[in-house]
Amino acid sequence: MDHIIVQRKEGKKINDEAEWLKIVDIKSSSKELINGKKEYKTVFHTDGGDFIYCTSNDAIMHLMHKHHGLVVVDRGRMGNLYHAEHIDYEKGKMFFDVQANDYIEIIGDSRKSVVKEYFKKLFGKK
Numbered sequence: 001m002d003h004i005i006v007q008r009k010e011g012k013k014i015n016d017e018a019e020w021l022k023i024v025d026i027k028s029s030s031k032e033l034i035n036g037k038k039e040y041k042t043v044f045h046t047d048g049g050d051f052i053y054c055t056s057n058d059a060i061m062h063l064m065h066k067h068h069g070l071v072v073v074d075r076g077r078m079g080n081l082y083h084a085e086h087i088d089y090e091k092g093k094m095f096f097d098v099q100a101n102d103y104i105e106i107i108g109d110s111r112k113s114v115v116k117e118y119f120k121k122l123f124g125k126k
Contacts, residue, residue, distance in 0.1 A: 005060055006051035009034075009043060014052060018059035021051055071118045074107035081119050089116060 002023055008015040014034060025046045034041045034052065041052045054060055061078060064070040069082040079094040086095040089112050093103040106112050 005054040005063060006044065007054045007056070007059060009050040009052055016056075016059060018054045018056065018063040019051075020063075021046070069122060071115050073104055073111055073115065077104065077107075079104045079106070079115075081115075081122055084119070087115065087119060 003020045004023060005018050006021040007018055012034075021044065025048065026044045027047065028045045029042050030045070031040045032043050033039070044051045044053075057076060061070075061072055061076075064078065065072060068080070070078045070080050073079045073094060079096075081094075083096050084094050086098050087093070087106075088095065089106075092106045092112060094106055094115065095101075095103040106115055
């Protein structure tokens, strides 16, 4: 592993967006109380700023969706379009292996349209 998912520390606040941080860019780390909570977090110090390890599922899912072919198919669930063998929009299933019946369900019409649009952008087809 040469990257970790972090959130930028901006003064006493933590940015909502997750981003990748190269481990080689970390100069040092320290423990700090974040947002006045009784929980200490490790803060990574770099020339580009300070970061904490990201534990927000929403931020991680948003980052993965933007960059790696992963698309949200339901709350807290993602499917990787690069691994999709077939997508059945009528039944709401993204198949990774049709013969093995290996799939993830795509819940809701709005999610189906997002999957369809993202798949079209990635591969130029439906």
